[in-house]
Amino acid sequence: MQTYDLIIIGSGPGGYAAALAAGKAGLVTALVESGPLGGTCLNWGCIPTKLFLGATEPIAGIRAQERLRLASGSMTVDLPALQRRKDTMVGASRKAIEQSLTRVNVELIRGRARLASPTSIIVNNADNGEETELGFAKLIIATGSSPSFFPGMEPDHQTILDSTDLLDLAEAPESLAIIGAGAIGLEMGQFWERLGTKITLIEGMDRVAPTEDPEISKVITTALKRAKWKISTGKKVASIQAENNKAVVTLEDGTTFEADKALVAVGRKPNTEGLNLEAAAIATQGRGWITTDDCLLAGENIYAIGDVNGRTLLAHAASDQAEYVIRHILEQTSDPYGPGPIPGCIYGSMEAIRTGFTAEELTTQGKTVTISRAMLSANPISQSHGAPAGLVKVVWSQGKVMGISAVGHGVSHLITLCEVVVKEGWTREKAENIVFAHPTLDEALKEALLAQQA
The missing domain is CATH 3.30.390.30 (FAD/NAD-linked reductase, C-terminal dimerisation domain)
Known part of the structure; x- marks a missing residue:
């Protein structure tokens, strides 16, 4: 059985940062990934959404100057071309990640990993189904998270969509119902609204952007209403159904909304299914978030970083945790993890x-x-x-x-x-x-x- 100083499962911001730091430090390191390099942030989250918002920002600028009666005009977005640019940009970034790992001698292993014991994992090769057992002195689990859905709100990926589906649309829908007024719902809504889509925003909490300061939420709400968004807060969704190529949203009070498409953005769940955490007596909480101690240890010599530990679901938080863990492994620090404020x-x-x-x-x-x-x-x-x-x-x-x-x-x-x-x-x-x-x-x-x- 081949063994490594360090094995990392997952190549998102946390896993990638850990692999780079470990490779530069001279640790014999393997990075195991079953999907596209870069994780959610690069492929379906932070990067594509900012590309879309950046490409359409001039539309918002024109509208602002029109309100001042200083200018007028319009801008037409070639959505298929923007989709191609997104794919090109993401593909180039994946290639750059792989090249960076090669330069620091990190071995990239393609396949799905699960724990076999407290000191080994089994990797199932996606291409041929072969399984290989690998040993480790240290292990970092950085498998991230994925969209979660309440019963009755599961996407059909045609009319009822998750955020990944919405990023791949070839044309702007005439109307879009967004379930969830957090960062994903707000950012996605702004992009499609710039393309002419009519937005209905539904949030079960009492305000838009419910995790932000209430005064901030109020300003955002005013701006969205000025942009003619229909906003419903404090009312939970009972179900979403696709009927006659329309998304029909029914609230618990019986109110219904109809839209061409619906985006469900109500939260995320940890990607721990299939990891066989029991093999190393790793505990979880809630929906499967890995429990970690003050040093991000989930078990003896096994760390969990990023979304999967449920502490802070942000890419830069994952990267910061990764860098700390490598310092901890190298015995450069014994202090508990304490990042201070997370922006x-x-x-x-x-x-x-x-x-x-x-x-x-x-x-x-x-x-x-x-x-x-x-x-x-x-x-x-x-x-x-x-x-x-x-x-x-x-x-x-x-x-x-x-x-x-x-x-x-x-x-x-x-x-x-x-x-x-x-x-x-x-x-x-x-x-x-x-x-x-x-x-x-x-x-x-x-x-x-x-x-x-x-």
Whole structure:
């Protein structure tokens, strides 16, 4: 039986980052992947959706200038050409990943893995069905997550779609019902709305973007309504059925919606099925999320990183966990994993960001909280884009910044600086001593940091 210093299952952002770091460190490493390299983020998530939003951003820009009566015009998107560009871009990225692994001597093994014992896995070759047992000193499980569906909302991949199906449509539907007002639903909806699709957004929680600060959610809702989205919140979906090539959505209160297509984006589940975790006594919780300790260990010498451990379902969180685990394996750290604030973004015409705590979260912890904010209506960059709606909101406790949220045009460009501010626990005096360039969107952050707290 061939053995390795490290075997990694899954080539998404976490698995790939771990493989690169391990290879560079000289560990004898194998990366096992049963599907396309790059995982969900590259193939069906972060990258394709941002490509689509970027390609159609001029449409939003034209509309903004039209509202100011400064310009008029239109833009026609060649959707099949955009699909081809997406496929080309994703394919090139997969090739680049494989080349990067080769350069650091990581062996790429194609097949589906399952645990055979606490120190070995079995890989089933997808091409010929042959099975090979491989031994390891250390193992990283980085198998990610996939869309989940409530009973009665399962996609048929023709009329009732998941996010992957929606990315592959050859033409824009006349109408689209989106079930779930999180990042996936909001970003997908903005793209198709730019192409002329009429959007109905349905969210079971009491507001759009329910994981964001309530004030941020309110601004997003106002912007979507201005774009003529039909929005229903606080009402859960009972069923979705395909009838006469239409998606018929029925809410629990009996209300029905009809659309040409429906997108179900209500959550995700861990990809742990078939891993035979019992062979290494690895525990799971909830829908199958792998339980990990403070060092991301799921068992002796077995780590779980990224979506599959359920801590934070974000690509950059997976990469950060991967780099920590390699340091832990190399005995460069024995400290528990503590990344600090994890930034999150929602992209599109009306972007939203968040890092650190919200006021509600700190209040629940019993801490005294104050708030300062700045409106983007006073920012010259927001004004120049005809997009003055939005704000930057800073949450303080004991004189230090504990969280920042923002919503508006282009606010995703503020996220890294916001993370630094929160992680370093900036005081007002710190903000006063930093020079912010003019004119920039960053000035709105400085204004929020120096605004009166209440």
